[in-house]
Amino acid sequence: MTRPYVVTNVAIIDAVRMIPEGYIKVKDKQIVAVGEGNPPSEAGWERLDGRKKILMPGLVNTHGHTPMTLLRGISDDLPLERWLKEKIWPAEAALDDESATVGTALAIVEMIRSGTTCFADMYHLNRENAALLGEESGMKASLARGMIACGTKQEQREKLKTAIDYAKSCQTSASGRLRGAVFPHAPYTCPLDFLQDAKAKADGASLPLHIHIAETRKEVDEHEAKHGMPPVAHLLESGILTEGSLAVHAVHINDSEMTGLKQNGVHVSHNPQSNLKLGSGIAPLPELLHHRIPVSLGTDSAASNNTLDLFDEMRQAAMVHKGVAENANATNARTILEMATVNGANTLGFSNTGLLEEGYDADFILIDSDQAHIVPRINHGTLVYSASGRDVTDVFVEGRPLMRDRKLLTMDEEKIRHDAMETSALLAASR
Amino acid sequence: MTRPYVVTNVAIIDAVRMIPEGYIKVKDKQIVAVGEGNPPSEAGWERLDGRKKILMPGLVNTHGHTPMTLLRGISDDLPLERWLKEKIWPAEAALDDESATVGTALAIVEMIRSGTTCFADMYHLNRENAALLGEESGMKASLARGMIACGTKQEQREKLKTAIDYAKSCQTSASGRLRGAVFPHAPYTCPLDFLQDAKAKADGASLPLHIHIAETRKEVDEHEAKHGMPPVAHLLESGILTEGSLAVHAVHINDSEMTGLKQNGVHVSHNPQSNLKLGSGIAPLPELLHHRIPVSLGTDSAASNNTLDLFDEMRQAAMVHKGVAENANATNARTILEMATVNGANTLGFSNTGLLEEGYDADFILIDSDQAHIVPRINHGTLVYSASGRDVTDVFVEGRPLMRDRKLLTMDEEKIRHDAMETSALLAASR
Missing domain, CATH: 3.20.20.140 (Metal-dependent hydrolases)
Incomplete structure (x- = not known):
């Protein structure tokens, strides 16, 4: 994600807004635009399809x-x-x-x-x-x-x-x-x-x-x-x-x-x-x-x-x-x-973090909303009363992807799970 | 699953027991054996690998x-x-x-x-x-x-x-x-x-x-x-x-x-x-x-x-x-x-249901326990304090699979979700 990008066709919810179908544009670690509808293509901008997803702050x-x-x-x-x-x-x-x-x-x-x-x-x-x-x-x-x-x-x-x-x-x-x-x-x-x-x-x-x-x-x-x-x-x-x-x-x-x-x-x-x-x-x-x-x-x-x-x-x-x-x-x-x-x-001392607004850091996540426990409607309550951490598909911090399509990009998950099992067994044996 | 089958290498937990690694055998809609360890192969019996899963009652x-x-x-x-x-x-x-x-x-x-x-x-x-x-x-x-x-x-x-x-x-x-x-x-x-x-x-x-x-x-x-x-x-x-x-x-x-x-x-x-x-x-x-x-x-x-x-x-x-x-x-x-x-x-009037015991109906589910929010240990608390419905991979009732590897076998999920969205929109428009 070195190019600027726009996430399109996505439901956007933060603590102050709810856009049923809109987009956010990310450039140089920040959100540079948030809007309704579908923006025209721009040269040099990558497009990520947010269909059947909710985009919310991390x-x-x-x-x-x-x-x-x-x-x-x-x-x-x-x-x-x-x-x-x-x-x-x-x-x-x-x-x-x-x-x-x-x-x-x-x-x-x-x-x-x-x-x-x-x-x-x-x-x-x-x-x-x-x-x-x-x-x-x-x-x-x-x-x-x-x-x-x-x-x-x-x-x-x-x-x-x-x-x-x-x-x-x-x-x-x-x-x-x-x-x-x-x-x-x-x-x-x-x-x-x-x-x-x-x-x-x-x-x-x-x-x-x-x-x-x-x-x-x-x-x-x-x-x-x-x-x-x-x-x-x-x-x-x-x-x-x-x-x-x-x-x-x-x-x-x-x-x-x-x-x-x-x-x-x-x-x-x-x-x-x-x-x-x-x-x-x-x-x-x-x-x-x-x-x-x-x-x-x-x-x-x-x-x-x-x-x-x-x-x-x-x-x-x-x-x-x-x-x-x-x-x-x-x-x-x-x-x-x-x-x-x-x-x-x-x-925690992080300014410009936690909302989906122009000038805020691009710390956001995507939720798979096309699931039986979430349909048929999306609103603030969806995130609090229906969604779970297991519904998160993508995670971005300062515009950088840490997880895409449920795959971690910065951590070796399988090794970490294996090490945790092994360390836990060793600690139990040592007591 | 018309043949009898045995689920092997699986952690087994119900309200009265916890077997860290064991098996259950299913025949004619019922559980016919539950045990520790790994049973020998038997002719005519299908084997389902339960590795890195928890088997619990539905x-x-x-x-x-x-x-x-x-x-x-x-x-x-x-x-x-x-x-x-x-x-x-x-x-x-x-x-x-x-x-x-x-x-x-x-x-x-x-x-x-x-x-x-x-x-x-x-x-x-x-x-x-x-x-x-x-x-x-x-x-x-x-x-x-x-x-x-x-x-x-x-x-x-x-x-x-x-x-x-x-x-x-x-x-x-x-x-x-x-x-x-x-x-x-x-x-x-x-x-x-x-x-x-x-x-x-x-x-x-x-x-x-x-x-x-x-x-x-x-x-x-x-x-x-x-x-x-x-x-x-x-x-x-x-x-x-x-x-x-x-x-x-x-x-x-x-x-x-x-x-x-x-x-x-x-x-x-x-x-x-x-x-x-x-x-x-x-x-x-x-x-x-x-x-x-x-x-x-x-x-x-x-x-x-x-x-x-x-x-x-x-x-x-x-x-x-x-x-x-x-x-x-x-x-x-x-x-x-x-x-x-x-x-x-x-x-609800169902006898022989809800435990993993010989003679009970084979109503059971499998949980993916190889996940970051569940490791490093498995016990009764895992099911109550860590697991979620989103961790369920397989569902069986009277021995019949209703879901395998997260795929529903008896319901047309995509159509049902689609119908729900459409019906909900129609109802909203009619009010």
Whole structure:
């Protein structure tokens, strides 16, 4: 795709528009035109037939831990604390940079296949390899080296320095498709002074701070008992959550904390499936939206989901809150699509990403709409209530194809699946 | 597949077992052996290679309205009452037997593609055609002519007689793969005397009674205001819900009603996605299971879901209750699989269906497990938390293949999709 091209005869849907049959023109990594009908042929322009397809923005996953695809299905139906202590942490102890990289590669394959073009990834291993895979895969990514504040103060300072250096290196990647973030794990694994230090260093390097927060009721209750206020309020008051920070989960938060998040320009990553599966609870999405907090969607890891398919996540985010509120209009398809595309891109620091507009990056995907579970009509609801990651046929980032006709172009999928099976068997045998 | 055959080298999972690599033997419509490892070749037996596949029982959908696939996506994000009165009923008024049949065909295609081998179908149109399509498709089905008690008493009696005659004709279908049921729509559309008459006639013909009940809080509140008790308690006390009856939805029910359902042998069809999407609420599944009530899964219609994919329904049934209860063990994958297979078959009156055991009907499906969203391990959770209807490659009912390598063998899929698009456009133009 070195020539400019136009995708024709295609249904076009993003968070602000729906064109039943139209086209988009792509040149120099960007969308240069979007319109209805069928444009005349132009010399030097390649034409891609989008008949019986839907063209939509690539999806953006604002929270995950890519190496944990290796732990998919290792433990279902256990609550967060037991899941972590009895299953996940022992299994993770057997991971090293090399095996974690196999998991990251598997995650990237799964994400491209299911139409994700931009993802956040936090982990404590394999960060250089993750950055390399991010570059080679052709995706956009926001990468972070996760930190738990254990060890001596000196060790903690070194851990923080390594994490900041890593995030800075991502910000200046050759392709410009990587971003860096500073990600202390959570208030219950990082004391306030460590968080304050991390925040000061992040600010100094113009890096955003991401943190898991208010995921379970237990976390919130214990934080309140210790600090006299819930964690979100506490981190707002302490100046740790500020403009552009990302609060991941935010399941158990009250109205005044929501007001604080909005006033301080904090973003939220909503991960409904992980929160449900671990029994953590149900975040107040309608209330977060009512407060006009910028909310995006994350899958969390494949160990608590168990897929990285953002279509499943959109569907769940649209569904569950209607039932809880007993209000079918508590969410709507257009807003959910906005969360999964342009909101996510903004949150991860990618401008001009997530809409199908002139001047936006050509990050888009094609969906096969000629299927029994999708016909007879196409609209915003099709993408949220009927489609699945398995319906994605083509994926483009900055105009470059990463998948055509369901074939991956930047990743050796068969080898990666094989390596994942083998690595997983070796890890199981070593425990 | 006229010769007996053995599926080899396949992972075998049903609600009671998991064989990492084994085989099943099929002869004369039934499973005649299930085992581990690789059986020796036998003269006269065909061998099907199940490598990199999971073999599981076909899924059973205990509630739906097949013609309404034509209304998929016609109205999202509206509550049940407005959804029905403003959107669905006006659209349905334009349907006739012929167009409804197009919808039924589309539903059957979608169900086979997503691994469903047995389904319940209630509607007021196209019943003879639905029975014909049930037979031709090769699926198992429980069919009913839905009844709303409007018109004169004489008209109501005639409607009931037609419905009973229809259900009886299904019970005696040539293939033996159809069942009939008597389905008065709901307590709020059928007065008690009509329900009592329907129940007496159903009993007289040894037919089960199915009914939508306690779907919304409004329905329950209004029933209580009128009759002094909630609808489930009322219909139990009136002898309308008895052994083998099917209560569909049962979202808003109390503990003593659950005791009554159990004591009276009443089954429940749990339709979590439809209940969420319409804002009806969240049925107390963990409590229903705690009472040992036989619960199965239904998709309801594609107009309130918006697919007929029982994998999505399993995933939602497993997920949502964990979040509501804040208990990751509120449901578990094995129990959910039981609901979607053997429980459903029992509820719809199919014996020896829904498990992979010697003497059971050979109703089974194959899943492609060599995919990035499924590796690196296979267990019960794989089917509930990772797999999708789009992963189904092969479908067999009574040993007969309905789909091989994703190609439908009993339905003309392309024509059906085309007819659905055309019929839907005509209906829209006529309104």
